[in-house]
Amino acid sequence: MTKQEVVQCILAGRSNGAAAEASRFAPANIALCKYWGKRDEMLNLPRTSSLSVSLESLGTHTRITPAGSDEILLNGDPVDSSTSFAGRIVEFLDLFRVNGQPAFHVETRNSVPTAAGLASSASGFAALVLALDGAFGWNLPPREASILARLGSGSACRSVFCGFAEWHAGTASNGLDSFAERLDADWPALRLGILTVSSEQKALGSRAAMRQTVETSPLYASWPETVAGDLPRLRAAIAQRDLEEMGSVAEANALAMHATMMGARPAILYWQPDSVTMMERVWAARADSTPVYFTMDAGPNLKLLFEEGSAASVLERFPEAKVVAPFAD
Numbered sequence: 001m002t003k004q005e006v007v008q009c010i011l012a013g014r015s016n017g018a019a020a021e022a023s024r025f026a027p028a029n030i031a032l033c034k035y036w037g038k039r040d041e042m043l044n045l046p047r048t049s050s051l052s053v054s055l056e057s058l059g060t061h062t063r064i065t066p067a068g069s070d071e072i073l074l075n076g077d078p079v080d081s082s083t084s085f086a087g088r089i090v091e092f093l094d095l096f097r098v099n100g101q102p103a104f105h106v107e108t109r110n111s112v113p114t115a116a117g118l119a120s121s122a123s124g125f126a127a128l129v130l131a132l133d134g135a136f137g138w139n140l141p142p143r144e145a146s147i148l149a150r151l152g153s154g155s156a157c158r159s160v161f162c163g164f165a166e167w168h169a170g171t172a173s174n175g176l177d178s179f180a181e182r183l184d185a186d187w188p189a190l191r192l193g194i195l196t197v198s199s200e201q202k203a204l205g206s207r208a209a210m211r212q213t214v215e216t217s218p219l220y221a222s223w224p225e226t227v228a229g230d231l232p233r234l235r236a237a238i239a240q241r242d243l244e245e246m247g248s249v250a251e252a253n254a255l256a257m258h259a260t261m262m263g264a265r266p267a268i269l270y271w272q273p274d275s276v277t278m279m280e281r282v283w284a285a286r287a288d289s290t291p292v293y294f295t296m297d298a299g300p301n302l303k304l305l306f307e308e309g310s311a312a313s314v315l316e317r318f319p320e321a322k323v324v325a326p327f328a329d
């Protein structure tokens with residue numbers, strides 16, 4: 001199945017009226033058990049399931065307005081149509097129109113740095129799907145919105161939700177069983193701390209890095225087994241609000257993902273010297289009885305995991321951390 005056919009399948013029987021202006025928000029999400037490696041590159045179908053927590057108010061606001069031709073604004077500035085950013089959005093919009101119509105004015109604002117390992121493409125495609133849903137009046141159930149977001153960027157399927165979300169890898173070749181679902185759990189005391197080492201655009205995107213890892217890293221063979229062990233432990237830790245278990249599994253899962261990349265030939269290393277310094281500071285904090293853990297995505301930045309009760313001692317050690325409360329009302 002092509003992306004276009006998946007879209008037709010999802011939208012069959014839904015309203016197909018004229019598009020109107022619509023504006024939606026989707027949060028960025030941080031995976032506690034990572035998605036790393038595709039079984040289908042075109043449909044963004046993963047080899048393994050994954051589990052994330054969304055960042056509440058940090059994410060992407062997108063407003064789309066029917067217009068004479070496509071025009072894209074990022075954080076208030078027009079984006080040149082020759083950039084890969086604009087190309088990805090236009091290609092995605094093409095899935096939802098006939099003979100180039102309708103065209104859209106797309107105004108997107110990120111409250112997370114674009115392409116710095118803070119999952120802005122995830123919140124970006126999720127917000128775009130939700131805005132299209134509003135514009136066309138489809139009234140998509142979350143599962144269908146999640147599948148459409150996945151066609152833009154894999155991890156976007158988890159950004160359709162607040163709170164914890166699990167992306168079921170699925171087995172179908174058309175990907176209709178590969179979607180995210182919100183976990184029925186919350187954790188009001190949970191905090192994330194964003195430690196930005198660099199907000200520069202990364203040299204190697206996650207798509208190419210995943211492919212290189214799957215194709216060349218001998219360590220990738222152990223990844224499905226790592227995920228199979230980590231996912232049930234994370235679900236249980238979340239249900240019990242057990243930070244030590246959740247944090248230690250998430251930290252080990254992130255390091256195992258990076259280890260598969262380092263095993264690629266040539267090696268992929270997203271870390272910078274400051275990333276390692278920060279990891280050591282986290283371990284020093286733990287050795288000193290401050291319960292704090294980290295996770296990292298395809299970039300040099302760390303995300304701390306801790307609870308409100310230890311926020312003072314975490315912030316004393318990491319005053320630069322930007323703290324997010326994923327379950328604040």
Ligand code: PMV
Pocket residue numbers: 030031033034035036050119121122153154155156206207296297298
């Ligand atoms: O969805 P993508 O192509 O941006 O890939 C995301 C990959 C990681 O952020 C490293 C892991 C994850 O599960 O979010």
